[in-house]
Amino acid sequence: MVGTVTAGLPRMREDLAELYRDLHRHPELSLQEIRTAALLAERLRTAGFDEVAEGVGLTGVVGVLRNGDGPVVMVRADFDALPVEERTGLPYASTARAVAGDGHEVPVMHACGHDMHAVCLAGAAALLAQTRDAWSGTLLVVFQPAEELAVGARGMVDDGLFERFPRPDIILGQHVGPLPAGFIGYGTGPVMAAADSLDITLHGRGGHGSRPEATIDPVLMAANVVTRLQGIVAREVPPAETAVVTVGRLQAGTKDNIIPDKAELGVNVRSFTPAVRDLVRAAVERVVVGESRTSGAERDPEFRWFASAPALVSEPAATERTVAAFSEYFGAQRILPMPQVNASEDVGVFGESLGVPTVFWFWGGLETESTVAAFTEGRMDELPGNHSPFFAPVIEPTLSTGVEALVVAALTWLGKG
Ligand code: ZN
Numbered sequence: 001m002v003g004t005v006t007a008g009l010p011r012m013r014e015d016l017a018e019l020y021r022d023l024h025r026h027p028e029l030s031l032q033e034i035r036t037a038a039l040l041a042e043r044l045r046t047a048g049f050d051e052v053a054e055g056v057g058l059t060g061v062v063g064v065l066r067n068g069d070g071p072v073v074m075v076r077a078d079f080d081a082l083p084v085e086e087r088t089g090l091p092y093a094s095t096a097r098a099v100a101g102d103g104h105e106v107p108v109m110h111a112c113g114h115d116m117h118a119v120c121l122a123g124a125a126a127l128l129a130q131t132r133d134a135w136s137g138t139l140l141v142v143f144q145p146a147e148e149l150a151v152g153a154r155g156m157v158d159d160g161l162f163e164r165f166p167r168p169d170i171i172l173g174q175h176v177g178p179l180p181a182g183f184i185g186y187g188t189g190p191v192m193a194a195a196d197s198l199d200i201t202l203h204g205r206g207g208h209g210s211r212p213e214a215t216i217d218p219v220l221m222a223a224n225v226v227t228r229l230q231g232i233v234a235r236e237v238p239p240a241e242t243a244v245v246t247v248g249r250l251q252a253g254t255k256d257n258i259i260p261d262k263a264e265l266g267v268n269v270r271s272f273t274p275a276v277r278d279l280v281r282a283a284v285e286r287v288v289v290g291e292s293r294t295s296g297a298e299r300d301p302e303f304r305w306f307a308s309a310p311a312l313v314s315e316p317a318a319t320e321r322t323v324a325a326f327s328e329y330f331g332a333q334r335i336l337p338m339p340q341v342n343a344s345e346d347v348g349v350f351g352e353s354l355g356v357p358t359v360f361w362f363w364g365g366l367e368t369e370s371t372v373a374a375f376t377e378g379r380m381d382e383l384p385g386n387h388s389p390f391f392a393p394v395i396e397p398t399l400s401t402g403v404e405a406l407v408v409a410a411l412t413w414l415g416k417g
């Protein structure tokens with residue numbers, strides 16, 4: 001059955017590669033994916049989908065292919081790009097610039113490979129649409145915006161994704177990464193971390209740099225907060241658990257001899273279980289309030305949590321079943337078990353909101369031979385990873401493997417034709 005569906009891939013390859021180069025050359029920031037969304041919606045219409053909707057969760061695209069009795073299988077790809085200046089030197093490298101949410105002009109690049117995700121799903125959708133006799137059930141194709149802001153999946157769910165379109169029995173998705181092209185990596189259970197972003201404002205009392213006694217210095221307060229926050233993972237999280245607290249932004253003041261009246265911090269928290277996530281979030285607030293009061297601040301700090309994604313759980317039994325199908329199709333030597341990844345993905349929001357399993361895997365995008373050598377020699381850190389200005393998958397065999405993996409996974413759950 002799988003072979004019947006993937007038989008059409010060789011004829012489609014060059015067209016998909018051209019779509020990939022086009023998307024790569026024209027990346028769009030999160031929630032600005034207008035051109036990308038229009039191209040993908042057009043692909044679904046051309047493929048003969050029964051229903052194609054745009055603008056779901058602002059810029060999301062949904063396609064429904066009804067093909068008789070059987071399960072509803074949702075296959076998801078994200079399609080937003082990042083504010084990164086591309087340095088790959090590829091002939092189809094991006095030179096795009098755009099105005100980010102904060103009003104600044106930034107370079108834009110598909111540095112996370114979401115263009116590859118979208119093209120592979122467009123290809124898999126077209127193959128399944130061409131071969132309706134080979135399977136039965138309903139295919140729900142979801143092109144999701146704004147994964148990089150961790151708001152896109154939530155936006156689509158809140159916009160009625162599962163009320164307006166068939167409710168899936170299972171959710172499938174994949175991410176390209178710094179593995180050898182042609183290989184698939186997988187984990188079971190929590191495979192990617194929960195992510196929580198936090199803006200903190202510390203209030204002091206400003207004044208002349210020569211008269212610290214008349215001020216409450218938010219710079220010293222912020223410095224203490226930064227070091228003190230590192231005690232949470234070191235001293236409060238059980239050693240067998242994993243968490244990260246990163247202060248990625250610290251801003252205060254305008255001039256050396258002025259003590260400012262406030263300091264701002266941007267904090268990112270990663271965790272894998274709800275218990276650790278709650279523990280760390282509460283500890284961060286406790287430490288910051290504590291430092292502020294210890295400094296004599298007259299006003300407590302302010303917290304703004306945003307961009308939260310739950311840990312991504314690839315449901316163990318469903319993952320085993322899908323990976324068994326991968327092994328059969330690709331050969332077991334091309335399937336690699338992988339450790340947990342501390343990066344995050346908001347795809348888990350879909351399954352969590354419905355209480356249905358998600359199966360999520362990774363696939364390789366780096367030149368096969370040199371990457372296998374780097375893995376063998378323990379030089380993985382030298383490889384360009386996601387979000388690097390040098391990260392761009394080799395088109396083949398990345399594209400074909402990504403299309404085939406989606407088809408194999410979807411057919412594992414759809415009914416037989
Ligand atoms: Zn990313």
Ligand code: ZN
Pocket residue numbers: 112113114147175386
């Ligand atoms: Zn990504």
